[in-house]
Amino acid sequence: MASSLNIGVIGAGSAVFSLGLVRDLCLTDGLHGSRVVLMDTDQERLDRVHLLATRYVEELDVPFEFEKTLDRDQALDGADVVINTALVGGHDHMEAQRDLAEKHGYYRGFTLSTFLQLGLMLEIVRDMERLCPDAWLIESANPVFEGCTLMTRQSDIKVLGLCHGHYGYRRIARELGLDVEKVTFEAPGFNHCIWMTKFEHEGRDAYPLIDEWIETKAEEFWRTHKPGYGDNQMSRAAMHQYRLFGLMPIGDTPRIGGWWYHVDLDTKKHWYGHLGGFDSEIGWAQYLKNLDERVAKIECAAHDTDSRVTEAFPPQKSGEQIVPIIDGLFNDNEGHFQVNIPNNGVLDGVPDDVVVEVPGVVNKSGIKGYVTQQLPRNLMLQVMQPRLWRAECTLDAFLTGDRRLLLTLLLDDHRTRSLDQAKGFLAAALSMPGNERLLELFAR
Amino acid sequence: MASSLNIGVIGAGSAVFSLGLVRDLCLTDGLHGSRVVLMDTDQERLDRVHLLATRYVEELDVPFEFEKTLDRDQALDGADVVINTALVGGHDHMEAQRDLAEKHGYYRGFTLSTFLQLGLMLEIVRDMERLCPDAWLIESANPVFEGCTLMTRQSDIKVLGLCHGHYGYRRIARELGLDVEKVTFEAPGFNHCIWMTKFEHEGRDAYPLIDEWIETKAEEFWRTHKPGYGDNQMSRAAMHQYRLFGLMPIGDTPRIGGWWYHVDLDTKKHWYGHLGGFDSEIGWAQYLKNLDERVAKIECAAHDTDSRVTEAFPPQKSGEQIVPIIDGLFNDNEGHFQVNIPNNGVLDGVPDDVVVEVPGVVNKSGIKGYVTQQLPRNLMLQVMQPRLWRAECTLDAFLTGDRRLLLTLLLDDHRTRSLDQAKGFLAAALSMPGNERLLELFAR
Numbered sequence: 001m002a003s004s005l006n007i008g009v010i011g012a013g014s015a016v017f018s019l020g021l022v023r024d025l026c027l028t029d030g031l032h033g034s035r036v037v038l039m040d041t042d043q044e045r046l047d048r049v050h051l052l053a054t055r056y057v058e059e060l061d062v063p064f065e066f067e068k069t070l071d072r073d074q075a076l077d078g079a080d081v082v083i084n085t086a087l088v089g090g091h092d093h094m095e096a097q098r099d100l101a102e103k104h105g106y107y108r109g110f111t112l113s114t115f116l117q118l119g120l121m122l123e124i125v126r127d128m129e130r131l132c133p134d135a136w137l138i139e140s141a142n143p144v145f146e147g148c149t150l151m152t153r154q155s156d157i158k159v160l161g162l163c164h165g166h167y168g169y170r171r172i173a174r175e176l177g178l179d180v181e182k183v184t185f186e187a188p189g190f191n192h193c194i195w196m197t198k199f200e201h202e203g204r205d206a207y208p209l210i211d212e213w214i215e216t217k218a219e220e221f222w223r224t225h226k227p228g229y230g231d232n233q234m235s236r237a238a239m240h241q242y243r244l245f246g247l248m249p250i251g252d253t254p255r256i257g258g259w260w261y262h263v264d265l266d267t268k269k270h271w272y273g274h275l276g277g278f279d280s281e282i283g284w285a286q287y288l289k290n291l292d293e294r295v296a297k298i299e300c301a302a303h304d305t306d307s308r309v310t311e312a313f314p315p316q317k318s319g320e321q322i323v324p325i326i327d328g329l330f331n332d333n334e335g336h337f338q339v340n341i342p343n344n345g346v347l348d349g350v351p352d353d354v355v356v357e358v359p360g361v362v363n364k365s366g367i368k369g370y371v372t373q374q375l376p377r378n379l380m381l382q383v384m385q386p387r388l389w390r391a392e393c394t395l396d397a398f399l400t401g402d403r404r405l406l407l408t409l410l411l412d413d414h415r416t417r418s419l420d421q422a423k424g425f426l427a428a429a430l431s432m433p434g435n436e437r438l439l440e441l442f443a444r
Numbered sequence: 445m446a447s448s449l450n451i452g453v454i455g456a457g458s459a460v461f462s463l464g465l466v467r468d469l470c471l472t473d474g475l476h477g478s479r480v481v482l483m484d485t486d487q488e489r490l491d492r493v494h495l496l497a498t499r500y501v502e503e504l505d506v507p508f509e510f511e512k513t514l515d516r517d518q519a520l521d522g523a524d525v526v527i528n529t530a531l532v533g534g535h536d537h538m539e540a541q542r543d544l545a546e547k548h549g550y551y552r553g554f555t556l557s558t559f560l561q562l563g564l565m566l567e568i569v570r571d572m573e574r575l576c577p578d579a580w581l582i583e584s585a586n587p588v589f590e591g592c593t594l595m596t597r598q599s600d601i602k603v604l605g606l607c608h609g610h611y612g613y614r615r616i617a618r619e620l621g622l623d624v625e626k627v628t629f630e631a632p633g634f635n636h637c638i639w640m641t642k643f644e645h646e647g648r649d650a651y652p653l654i655d656e657w658i659e660t661k662a663e664e665f666w667r668t669h670k671p672g673y674g675d676n677q678m679s680r681a682a683m684h685q686y687r688l689f690g691l692m693p694i695g696d697t698p699r700i701g702g703w704w705y706h707v708d709l710d711t712k713k714h715w716y717g718h719l720g721g722f723d724s725e726i727g728w729a730q731y732l733k734n735l736d737e738r739v740a741k742i743e744c745a746a747h748d749t750d751s752r753v754t755e756a757f758p759p760q761k762s763g764e765q766i767v768p769i770i771d772g773l774f775n776d777n778e779g780h781f782q783v784n785i786p787n788n789g790v791l792d793g794v795p796d797d798v799v800v801e802v803p804g805v806v807n808k809s810g811i812k813g814y815v816t817q818q819l820p821r822n823l824m825l826q827v828m829q830p831r832l833w834r835a836e837c838t839l840d841a842f843l844t845g846d847r848r849l850l851l852t853l854l855l856d857d858h859r860t861r862s863l864d865q866a867k868g869f870l871a872a873a874l875s876m877p878g879n880e881r882l883l884e885l886f887a888r
Contacts, residue, residue: 244848244851244852245848246848258855258863259855260855260860260862260863260866263861263862267862377840378840378844378846378848378849381833381836381837381840381849381852382837382848382849382852385833385836386833386856389825389829389830389833392825392829393825393826396821396822396825400822402822404688404689404690404822404826405822405825405826407688408688408825408826411702411703411704412830414858414860416704416858417707418704418707418711419702419704422704
């Protein structure tokens with residue numbers, strides 16, 4: 001089957017994201033002929049991405065139409081699929097909030113961007129109800145967990161949350177010397193909080209190989225390996241979580257973990273290696289720098305009319321799930337993916353209306369989640385329930401504007417040392433530039 | 445109606461508790477003729493309480509038979525009612541654990557006695573299944589919340605948890621100058637975590653009087669009033685919880701509250717007055733001293749054969765609910781009480797098999813809980829859900845012996861500053877004298 005779809009991309013100014021999308025589309029025959037409306041609030045970035053996309057399809061001579069707009073309605077109007085990858089305020093606003101929080105004693109910061117993001121997400125599904133009520137929304141921007149739970153509770157729009165953290169199982173397989181193609185896995189949970197219930201190599205349980213690695217190789221690995229900022233999967237913290245909770249944390253899960261891995265840079269270095277992991281001042285700075293460099297490289301290629309974009313970025317699949325899933329949903333090219341969808345009984349002990357991250361089969365009839373093994377009760381208690389509690393407080397705070405719930409979340413944070421600290425930071429964060437809508441929301 | 449019952453008292457060596465029970469029994473005509481078996485593991489204390497009780501009924505010439513035994517089976521055998529007020533290891537063991545925890549950086553300590561208590565409670569219901577399967581168990585010892593939830597989940601024995609914290613509403617009424625007899629209230633929740641949903645004087649909402657008191661009198665009160673250790677109901681902490689959660693915390697609830705009231709003695713003094721509240725080093729020392737003095741006075745009276753016990757302790761009702769409830773259950777002398785029973789749909793958002801503290805009507809057909817108003821959603825999220833989570837972790841830890849859950853509870857404690865601190869204390873606490881059974885339980 002083949003479909004010519006209308007695809008709207010919100011936050012399309014992200015060059016890295018959009019380039020990946022364009023490449024995957026070009027390599028998916030069944031979607032040729034589609035029209036993609038790129039939308040962003042930043043004209044300059046939008047122009048560059050549009051130029052890049054247009055040149056890319058011209059060079060490959062594949063039939064795609066790329067439009068650009070600053071007007072969200074135009075991207076949604078008549079869409080079959082909407083992809084949201086927007087970050088309100090961008091990284092600059094995140095960093096400004098982080099700096100403010102550091103001044104109030106929160107090492108590595110605390111961000112209220114979650115609430116700005118939820119606001120945008122709810123606007124998008126409301127607009128979709130009006131402009132494309134039958135379209136799928138693919139939510140790629142964080143917080144996927146809270147955001148998708150909010151949207152699916154508040155709207156009948158079909159929402160699918162996507163992330164790539166689950167590929168962490170491949171990092172484990174590689175380290176163990178396994179052929180990744182022969183490895184199967186399951187890692188259900190909530191987005192950024194997923195736990196490997198199944199890890200098989202050629203149909204045989206490969207968990208004992210992890211135990212053996214920990215026993216015989218881990219110490220040497222931690223002493224000699226200099227992991228990049230994103231390489232947290234084989235860290236001391238990951239293995240400690242495995243021991244403490246009984247299952248391997250996957251992807252962004254080991255990176256986040258418990259507060260005790262993150263009290264200061266030295267502690268982070270102990271648990272995550274020489275950079276202190278993704279979220280340390282060193283790791284995060286490298287991430288931002290790397291992101292800038294990748295964007296610069298893409299933009300450079302887009303503007304360099306002397307050479308071909310497809311030479312700088314050859315048409316290879318990105319490995320992201322978005323386009324294959326669209327191909328599954330609209331062309332019945334069935335596949336199994338890691339999806340974020342309302343639980344509806346898939347995970348025991350999780351209410352139906354909470355969005356879970358689980359394997360799912362995707363085809364023309366939709367998305368059906370499943371697990372072959374449930375999460376153990378100790379892990380539900382130790383990790384999943386507290387994580388769900390934070391999500392519910394967040395969503396209630398957002399929906400009611402009840403500042404007391406915000407304060408409760410802050411007081412629950414282990415870095416908070418006094419009531420005054422929490423109240424002081426909260427007042428300051430709500431008053432800072434870029435959070436005007438939150439000050440209004442939490443005026444109560 | 446009148447019934448001659450067999451009443452077994454576990455932990456009867458508590459002179460204060462037993463004297464109250466004896467007085468209430470003597471003043472309840474419908475229970476005359478009953479046989480009370482006092483059981484304790486401490487022969488000396490048991491002898492004194494037995495002597496006291498025997499003299500008391502002799503002086504009043506009421507028909508009660510008091511027996512004493514060191515053998516629990518004897519107290520349970522054929523009982524109609526079992527009352528459990530035992531504290532495994534007594535206050536000495538609690539204090540020893542507290543001292544140990546202080547050495548590990550836990551100001552005012554952390555006790556594993558909960559697990560010793562749960563062990564005893566489960567033994568008692570198991571023994572009751574064998575020796576008095578139709579009897580009621582009245583659970584007066586802590587933890588009432590976790591203990592009653594455990595017992596009602598594990599056994600068909602009829603369990604009722606009792607506490608007197610809910611009388612805190614009277615302290616509020618008195619401070620507001622209201623006639624306590626004309627005040628009605630409701631304060632549901634979990635034991636030691638109850639919230640006043642209804643507060644009426646002569647049928648009119650009296651909450652505005654609290655608001656007015658806070659507005660016009662609180663500062664003066666806090667400046668001039670020197671509360672006793674147990675007088676936490678009108679404290680700054682109580683009023684702050686009211687503001688933060690929206691309902692007045694009652695009884696032991698304001699005393700416990702959030703971690704931020706308890707970081708050090710100065711902070712405690714700010715929130716609870718000059719002694720720092722019930723649980724500060726000053727308040728708790730006064731409580732223990734006061735307890736010792738009351739016990740000494742009772743024991744003195746018991747041995748002083750020159751004067752009458754009923755002169756030192758005139759027959760007045762204690763105000764405790766135990767005997768009136770027995771009178772209700774067996775003699776159909778119906779009444780409304782504050783009871784701890786399985787939720788079974790009374791409180792929204794709480795599973796059926798969790799024991800809640802709610803008003804209940806007690807008569808020959810049993811105990812029926814009710815509320816006229818539900819707890820608000822913000823309070824469920826801010827307080828009740830985290831409290832329930834701790835209870836569930838505690839119960840799972842107890843039932844499975846899974847030490848990881850214990851560690852999780854400790855890591856959740858705001859006083860814990862590092863993983864090593866939590867692990868170090870846990871190892872030390874499990875190895876200390878008096879916790880041998882716990883070391884065995886958590887050997888995994």
